[in-house]
Every structure is written in C-alpha cells, then in structure tokens.
Amino acid sequence: MLQKLFKFLIFILTGLGLGYCSAQTAIVYGIGVTAVQNSSWTAWPAAGSPTADPYTRAHFAYTGELPLASFEAIIFRAFRDQAGNPLVANCDYTVEGLPLDVRWWNFTVYSDDGTLIENPSDRYSFNSDNIVLKADSSFKVTLSQEAQPGNWIPTGEEDDDFFITFRLFGPGQKITNSLKTVRLPVITRGKCR
C-alpha cells in the first residue's frame, strides 16, 4: 500500500515538474518548430499574426509584449553568447554587428524579469540613430558592469542573468526571407569577475 502511494507521489511530482519545466523552457526560449534560431538569437516569425501557433502566443503573453506583424518589425532575443553560455551580469561582452537592411533598429538589455537594469548612467539601449558607428558602418557595443569607452551599456551590480532584445523595424525582404541566416550581431564573452 505504502509502495503504491510512493509511486503515485513520484508520478504526480515528476509529471507536473516535467510538464511545467518543458513548457516554461519552450515558451521563454522558443522551440525549433515555432521559433527561428540564428546563432545566439531567437525570433518568432508568426508573432502578431492571427495564425500564430500556441507557443508564439504563449511567449508574447508571458513577456507581455505586443508584437508587430513580422513584415513591420522582427524581434530577436539573445539569452546566450556565441559559445552558448548564458549571459550573466558579472561577465563583460562585446556585441559586434554589420549594417542591416532595416529602417530603424533598437538594441536593449533587460534583466531576466524583463525590466530594464537600473544603473546610475541611465543607459539601457542603443538604436540605429544614436549608436556610434565604425568607419565601415559596423558597430560594437560593450556590455559590462564597469564603464567602457564607446557604446557601453551597464549590466548592473548583481551577478544575475540578463538578455538582449534586438528589434528591427521595417525589415527588408532579404531579412524577412532569411531569418535563420541573416548576419546578426555576434555576442562574445570577455572577462568575468
């Protein structure tokens, strides 16, 4: 009798745990069928569409963001660097990107709960108008807890995980047709404290 109860408890807890964790992972980070993976970045091409799949709907319901249809804007998120390590505030990162065929873009760093990371410099983002470009029109952003020259975004004083959202407004067809292969900014980890 006791053995049956034990098995039943294991069954309930494991089933609930597996179901919840797998759903949460699929919703937050995206899964292959419904989300597009491009290096560190993930996009949800069906965002905003009436025919969006349940995972895409659940992702944007979870984040609370109202997405525009993908012909108007594409949202890429990065939770990991180029090597696949989670983005953590106590490491430095460089994000290097090439010019993109879009009308306007915006690059924002969020804490893992989706809020901006509080910092005395009041810096949370860059966009295609205010970023300092290199001579070849490419750009480099440094993410670090310590002040850096150039395009720097502070990652706060904690050692929490964070993520980056890269929004492309008015994307050209070359981008919308090749979300998997378009050359997105490369996120490289530097020193960790």
Added chain:
Amino acid sequence: MQIKDWAYWGVLTAVLAVVVHLGFVLFQPLADTKRRIGDFEAFGPVNQIFQIPNITPKSTTLAHASPDISYAFCRFDLTNQPIIITAKIPDSYWSISMYSEKSDNFYVINNVQAGQSELLLLLAKVDPDADPSGEILDIPENTILISAPSSSGLVVLRAAIPDKSSAEAVRHFLKQSRCEPV
C-alpha cells in the same frame, strides 16, 4: 513483473507531463492577456488616447518595452459606434498598430507608408448581418477604413526616440493624436 509495473508508471508520468505542458502553453495566453488588459484599464476609459510614461527600470505597463520608443495607446470599444483616430506623424520611425482582444496585430501602418503628416483612420466592427442600406457616416474623404475582427482591443502608437534630446518632441507628437467615437 516489477519492470512492467515501473513501465506502467513511467508511461503515466509521461502522459501527465504532456497534459501539463500543453495545458500550460494553451492557458498562458488567456491568463496573461487578461492581466495585460488590466494594466491598460488602469489608465482610464475606452476610446481615448493615453501616453505611456517614459520607459524606466520601474515601468510596469507594457512589459519589455523599449526606452528608445515613445508609446501611446487607445483601448477601443466598438460595441455602440466606430471610432476615428487622428494621428500626427513625425519624420522618424512611427507606426500605428491595432490589436484584437486576442492580441492579434490585425492592422499596422508606418510613417513612410502613410506618406503624410496626419492620418485619419476609421475603425469599425463590421457586422455581416447588418443592413447594407444602413446609416452612412459623414467622414473625410481621405480616411482609411479598417474593419476590426473584435469589438474590443487596443490601438498602439509607437514613435522612435532617436536620442534623449528629442524625447520630449516625440512625446509631443504622440500627444496630438486623438481616438474618439464617431
């Protein structure tokens, strides 16, 4: 016998996990959309435009919003009458988008597509059973007519803030927009 017993419980566990997984994925949009609409309700009544304050680390409305964008919104209710939206358009990136009560983005136009400094949009819920010889609305000629898939939803205006010094000017543009019953 023992292996068969564990296999039986293993299969049951997998089935429970799949049910919980699917339940969570399907239920999440319903629960969170209600919560999100509640956030917007706090600003004021339907069919009026409200500006969202500058996005800061303490912002609670419009999660994951960008600090480089100024946002305004209008919760629409088309139960009794259509609404008309008058939008002033800046030179930098701007868009007006409309969301059904299921958060589907059923309409969007940006400043380049608009091609002018002011835009008039009439949003109505089209009733397929309505009498086609019914009331004809007196609206300006260049008004864009939009059919909403649901009688309630949200209109969101986004305007790019190219740099901090232009933030107030961008907010001023959005402030001039109107959303009102016809």
